[in-house]
Amino acid sequence: MTIKIYGRPNSLNVQKVLWLAHELELSFEHILAGKEFGIVHTEAFLQLNPNGLIPVLQDEYTSIWESQIILRYLAEVYGKEKIWISHPQKRFQAEQWLDWYITSFLPQFSIIFYELVRTPHDKQRLDILPPIIETIEKQLLILEELLSKQPYISGQQFGIADIPLGLALHHWFNFDIQRKIHPHIEAWIQNIRERSSFKKVAYIL
Structure with missing residues (x-):
């Protein structure tokens, strides 16, 4: 069975999964779903993800939802010769940044992203952004310290911890x-930005 990835291509969460699939050179079918593409409220889709949300990965008899978990799944199942980190301490030192992205960075970043990217120009609430930008700058000091010691968030080599922040900070530096x-x-x-797999997904808004 071919791997299937459900989701709309301009979703950051879907882009994370597509990026890793390209990175691992997987053969997969991308099924457009969500918002204007529909599907997510159908009975068949809800069997895959009862939350009715994207992305969803279907692989053999398994369906996985939640983008961060999909990244971990693909890395362990298909990436052991490429990006999966076998040493447990090193792996979890890297993957803690996946949760840091969700719990610390994303709540602030998502506000700026939706105001500057998803909101029409005449309806943008630019007045609410300065304190959010200040908070993000403080968070970036933590990331700057990490990257002063190693070339990637995942460690000495590119890994899944680089993907969510790679997409978010690509936009951050374009704001x-x-x-x-x-x-x-x-x-x-x-x-x-020089990675060919990144270029395949990151420029769709």
Whole structure:
């Protein structure tokens, strides 16, 4: 059975999964789903994900939802020769950044993303952004410190911990806002942007 990935291509959560699938050179079918593409409220889809949300990965007799879990699944099942980290301590040191992204970075970043990318220009609430930008800058100091010691968030090599933040910070550096300089993060994002698998998914809004 061919791997199936359900989701709309302009969703950051779907892009994470598509990026890793390309990174691992997997053969997969991308099924458009969500918002204008529908499908997510059908009985067949709800059998795959009872939450009616994307992305969903269907592989053999298994369906996996929640994008961060899908990344972990693909890395362990298909990436052991490429990006999966076999050493438990090193693996979890890397993967803790997946949760940091969800719990610390994303709540702030998502507000800016929806205001500057998803919201029509005349309805953007630019006045609410300064304190959010300030919070993100403080978070980026933590990431800058990490990347001063290693080339990737995942460690010495690219891994799944680089994917969610790679997509988010790609947009961060494209936003028309005042930013502080973080040389190690900027060097890292330039390397990320050069990856052919990243280029296949990251420029769709």
